[in-house]
Amino acid sequence: MTSEKKDLRTTIRQSLTATQNGTVTILSSLLAVEDLLGYVPPEAIEEVANFTSSTTNDVWGVASFYTNFRFTPPGDHVLEVCWGPSCHMLGAQKIVKEVLDTLDLEGEGDTADNAFTFKYNTCLAACGQAPVISIDHQLMGRMTPEKAKERILSVKATSKKGNLQKG
Numbered sequence: 001m002t003s004e005k006k007d008l009r010t011t012i013r014q015s016l017t018a019t020q021n022g023t024v025t026i027l028s029s030l031l032a033v034e035d036l037l038g039y040v041p042p043e044a045i046e047e048v049a050n051f052t053s054s055t056t057n058d059v060w061g062v063a064s065f066y067t068n069f070r071f072t073p074p075g076d077h078v079l080e081v082c083w084g085p086s087c088h089m090l091g092a093q094k095i096v097k098e099v100l101d102t103l104d105l106e107g108e109g110d111t112a113d114n115a116f117t118f119k120y121n122t123c124l125a126a127c128g129q130a131p132v133i134s135i136d137h138q139l140m141g142r143m144t145p146e147k148a149k150e151r152i153l154s155v156k157a158t159s160k161k162g163n164l165q166k167g
Contacts, residue, residue: 005043008041008043009043009047011036011037012033012036012037012041012043012044012047012048013047013051015032015033015035015036015037016029016032016033016047016048016051017051018032019032024051024052025052026048026052026054026058026059026062027062027066029048029051029052030044030048030059030062030063030069033047033048034069034070037073038070038073038074038078039069039070039071039072039073039074040063040069040070040071041071042071045059045060045063074110074117075110075111075114075115075116075117076114076115076116076159077115077116077117077135077136077155077159078116078117078119078134078135078136078137079099079103079116079117079118079119079133079134079135079152080118080119080120080121080124080133080134080135081095081096081099081118081120081121081131081133081148082121082122082123082124082126082130082131082132082133082134083096083120083121083122084121084122084123084124084127084130086127086130086131087124087127087130087131087132088131089130090130090131091131091144091145092130092131094145095131095133095143095144095145095148096120097145098145098146098148098149099118099133099148099149099152100118102148102149102152102153103116103118103152105118108120115156115159116152116155121134124139126139126141128141129141129142130142131143133148133151135151135152135155
């Protein structure tokens, strides 16, 4: 086992043992891993099985049942558009169109450069600020298609500056 794999397994174990809730389930364990890593790697299936005294088949059954789990790393930035009733009624569909056009995507997924992962969210719990988007868990309300495009371009520009400074 490579040191990178050992480090990943250690990180997964730490996320599992750090859960505050007294009830430990396969689902809560998978959520803890995904909250930390942004996805559920194959190593996590094994670690969750060990942690919950389950089989890998049981864990995989839960993980594959819920469509919101990812099994590959997300893009550098995760952008979500709320699709709940308030957001939908107040223009989310126009925001989705602009986001997809700006990211050059046809639907949920990752951009070709892996800079963004786009997903729909059934509720971002900010109905009073509808329509709402989230970039890297930062909520932005009273969104318009124009403001969504500006935010995406701003994040792209900031990311490129950071990459130029590192190189």
